[in-house]
Amino acid sequence: MTKLVALPILLPLLAAALSIACGRNRNLQRLIGVVTLTAVTVISTALLIHVDNVGIKVVQAGGWPAPIGITLVADRFAVIMLLIAAIMLLAVLVYAIGQRGAEQRHVAFHPTYLVLAAGVSLSFLTGDLFNLFVAFEVMLMASYVLLTLGGRAEQVRTGMTYVVISLLASTLFLIALAFIYATTGTVNMADLSVRLEDIPSGLRSALALLLLIVFGIKAAVFPLYFWLPDSYPTAPTAVTAVFAGLLTKVGVYAIIRTQTLLFPADTRPGTLLLIVAAVTMVIGVLGAIAQDDVKRILSFHIVSQIGYMIMGLGLFSLAGIAGAIFYIIHHIVVKTTLFLVAGLIELRSGSGRLANIGGLAHTAPWLAVLFLIPALSLAGIPPFSGFVAKLALVQAGLDAGQYIVVGVTLAVSILTLFSMIKIWANAFWGQPHDATESPSAPITAPITVPTVAPISSPRLMMAVTGALVALSIGIAVFAGPLYRLSERAAADLIDTKQYTETVLNP
Amino acid sequence: MTTLLAVIAAVLCGCGTYLILQRQLSRIVVGVSLIGHGAVVLLIGSGGGRGDPVFVGGELRSFTDPLPQALALTAIVITFGVIAFLLALAYLSWIITNDDDVEDDLEDRFVARGLRRRDDMVPADDLLSGNREVE
Numbered sequence A: 001m002t003k004l005v006a007l008p009i010l011l012p013l014l015a016a017a018l019s020i021a022c023g024r025n026r027n028l029q030r031l032i033g034v035v036t037l038t039a040v041t042v043i044s045t046a047l048l049i050h051v052d053n054v055g056i057k058v059v060q061a062g063g064w065p066a067p068i069g070i071t072l073v074a075d076r077f078a079v080i081m082l083l084i085a086a087i088m089l090l091a092v093l094v095y096a097i098g099q100r101g102a103e104q105r106h107v108a109f110h111p112t113y114l115v116l117a118a119g120v121s122l123s124f125l126t127g128d129l130f131n132l133f134v135a136f137e138v139m140l141m142a143s144y145v146l147l148t149l150g151g152r153a154e155q156v157r158t159g160m161t162y163v164v165i166s167l168l169a170s171t172l173f174l175i176a177l178a179f180i181y182a183t184t185g186t187v188n189m190a191d192l193s194v195r196l197e198d199i200p201s202g203l204r205s206a207l208a209l210l211l212l213i214v215f216g217i218k219a220a221v222f223p224l225y226f227w228l229p230d231s232y233p234t235a236p237t238a239v240t241a242v243f244a245g246l247l248t249k250v251g252v253y254a255i256i257r258t259q260t261l262l263f264p265a266d267t268r269p270g271t272l273l274l275i276v277a278a279v280t281m282v283i284g285v286l287g288a289i290a291q292d293d294v295k296r297i298l299s300f301h302i303v304s305q306i307g308y309m310i311m312g313l314g315l316f317s318l319a320g321i322a323g324a325i326f327y328i329i330h331h332i333v334v335k336t337t338l339f340l341v342a343g344l345i346e347l348r349s350g351s352g353r354l355a356n357i358g359g360l361a362h363t364a365p366w367l368a369v370l371f372l373i374p375a376l377s378l379a380g381i382p383p384f385s386g387f388v389a390k391l392a393l394v395q396a397g398l399d400a401g402q403y404i405v406v407g408v409t410l411a412v413s414i415l416t417l418f419s420m421i422k423i424w425a426n427a428f429w430g431q432p433h434d435a436t437e438s439p440s441a442p443i444t445a446p447i448t449v450p451t452v453a454p455i456s457s458p459r460l461m462m463a464v465t466g467a468l469v470a471l472s473i474g475i476a477v478f479a480g481p482l483y484r485l486s487e488r489a490a491a492d493l494i495d496t497k498q499y500t501e502t503v504l505n506p
Numbered sequence B: 001m002t003t004l005l006a007v008i009a010a011v012l013c014g015c016g017t018y019l020i021l022q023r024q025l026s027r028i029v030v031g032v033s034l035i036g037h038g039a040v041v042l043l044i045g046s047g048g049g050r051g052d053p054v055f056v057g058g059e060l061r062s063f064t065d066p067l068p069q070a071l072a073l074t075a076i077v078i079t080f081g082v083i084a085f086l087l088a089l090a091y092l093s094w095i096i097t098n099d100d101d102v103e104d105d106l107e108d109r110f111v112a113r114g115l116r117r118r119d120d121m122v123p124a125d126d127l128l129s130g131n132r133e134v135e
Helices: A003-021 A026-052 A076-099 A109-125 A129-147 A152-183 A189-198 A200-219 A228-234 A237-261 A270-290 A295-315 A318-349 A365-379 A385-399 A403-428 A457-475 A481-496 A496-504 B002-020 B025-045 B066-097 B106-110 B122-130
Strands: A057-060 A071-074
Touching: A003 A026, A003 A057, A003 A109, A026 A057, A026 A076, A026 A109, A026 A189, A057 A457, A071 A076, A071 A109, A071 A496, A071 B002, A076 A109, A076 A200, A076 A237, A076 A318, A076 A457, A076 A481, A076 B066, A109 A129, A109 A237, A129 A152, A129 A237, A129 A457, A152 A189, A152 A228, A152 A318, A152 B025, A152 B066, A189 A496, A189 B025, A200 A270, A200 A295, A228 A237, A228 A295, A237 A318, A237 A481, A237 A496, A270 A403, A295 A318, A295 A385, A295 A403, A318 A365, A318 A385, A318 A457, A318 A481, A365 A403, A365 B025, A385 A403, A385 A457, A385 A481, A457 A481, A481 A496, B002 B122, B025 B066
Parallel strands: none
Antiparallel strands: A057 A071
């Protein structure tokens, strides 16, 4: 069972190499991608069941014991994230195959996508801060390629911003690592957790804040979010969906992991996180309301939703962190689904600009259903998964006596609903626009030039989107067991002793 | 020795920050790589002072800490790869727009023009062509 921990990283990497070798045969590449990601999903499920029953699994790469060698740690939080990421990666890959856009045209799509999967898995599993940097770089390098695949003018423009910002964040991470190594002489997270207790608290706070800024850029929290709504919408739909669902959440994962594990209770920047969370929610949702392009609206909502997760962490209570974990699970599924639906809307009407779409409820009723369920879920309408997630966070906030933040979350939920209704009213109600009649009206989609190849198979895309919608309903139906699982994961995060003991003294 | 490294890192990061704030993509690329070098120098500096070479002679206690050097090497390789990609992207941008400047965000330009109604908008192609002062 221990050996399985390394497989979610190794399998996609090996498959990526194989996929490059089979570059000429697109069907073989598809087969490799789907089989690999299915295997990763199965392995992650097995790991989750095992870790939940038995406890934390640790792998020491090369057999070197913990503070010296590279450590992979599978605890509940890591494995939950691993499983949900694997499911999303698989679903979006199938969607991309159905869409036949970038996936069809570029040899590099499949190998890069698999490298992205490996990077995401490694960032969840690593127990070593420097290795986390490497994981981020693997993931980001793949994301640079995927984001600029096709090399259209606006992709290059936004790609530059994205690459420069990410590179700066990575450099800042390196600087933080240098400081941490200079103060403690280790980069192993479990070892750091022990040694940082003896460091003067001022120094500790500085390190905690530096790491918070680094991961804050990756997670797109206020005031470090500005790159996201600009760069995400220009990528091919499938790529945007997987970025929206996973990449920022890897940043959130890193924030939660480092702030709970590394730093003792007296250095935790709780109030700061709560303020940042509230402002992130408000700014994100206001940005979303101002937009009139489906993908840009959804991109701003990512920023807004990140605030909820940070709020759960900022409470630093069992209920708060459990709520944050549950929120992440719900958010990854729902957000990815919404972007997939946005892709279907563009396929249907040739544009993502709200002005150019209309009447989809008449012409594509199933699409309307597929949009409505995740949209209401995002806004937190009962009985969908968003309601359960928000309820958990609100209760945690009330228990902690943070009434202002709770008030903000409720207000932001209403605004979220408002902007979802804006999409609904414009795209699904009203007069149908005939897409074939004027596909290239002057203002048609400067952001979202239709990149859809005529041979795409909407049926497969609809099926995948439908499956994800069913999954999000499943989250709501099985909210009880899932929340208890999140609570156990949160308990692991709060009681760091078990983590450090398992890693350092196996 | 460590102080010297810290000063070097500070100068590199300072120059890099200045360059990043420029409008030309080529300067930004140079700036980003300077900051990257600064970070690597800091990593080297984090290993403490000078010591004996590892594995060849010397006392066990007087070795230079080899770990930061391994970390620095990894960081150099990664930064090198990303900078190469960035250069390729900057070159592509130059080919497309015939211009080395960073362009404004499209929505920024819409807002700056104070366009209220979509009907009045200049065709999007003009805005995308890199011609920042259309009108």
